[in-house]
Amino acid sequence: MPSIAIAVGDVTYLIWTVARDIGLNITKADLGDVEIDGTKPPQVAQDDNTYIEWSSIPGLTAHKLSGGGFNFTTAPATHTYTMVINEPATATAGDLATLTIQTLDNGQPLGHQVITISANGVEADHDYTDATTGSYVW
Known part of the structure; x- marks a missing residue:
């Protein structure tokens, strides 16, 4: 489990998901390259x-x-979480059809979310959405 905070010298840093979880618009979330509303903080x-x-x-x-x-502390943020199935694929009977799922928060991609797919009550897959796009392909 990652630390919620680390200290580098006299400066305290919080894990980037704190900004996401309080409702800020994370426009990029690559390792070492996070942007809030298009601006890269220290x-x-x-x-x-x-x-x-x-x-x-x-x-x-x-x-x-x-x-x-x-x-x-921060003021409470309002979140509107949604899950979208993008472009369901078609396939020949008996073949697999690719399914793309995307998780969103207030219409923005919400990455690194747990996705569990079950068929007839039996877990078929369990993974995380892409950290940047919030997408998962099954």
């Missing part, structure tokens, strides 16, 4: 995760804890 990549400098996340407030560290 960030570091560590252990296959990207961390963003906390002060560059709009609406986030840090509260210093007496024992050290911080508690971060």
Whole structure:
């Protein structure tokens, strides 16, 4: 499980999903290359995760804890989650038809979401959507 925060020198960085989860528009989410509304905040990549400098996340407030560290808060965000089946493929009877599923939050791609596909109550596949596009092909 990734750390929620890391310190580099005197600067605290939060995992990029914090910005996504509070409702900010993540326009790019590649390792070490995350953009919020098209702007790349200060960030570091560590252990296959990207961390963003906390002060560059709009609406986030840090509260210093007496024992050290911080508690971060933000106003509640409204999310409208949807799942779209894009361009269902056709196939010859007996052949497999490719199915593309995309997860969205407020109409924007929402990557790295768990997808479980079941047939007649039996799990047929379990994986994650693409981190950038929110898509999954089955």
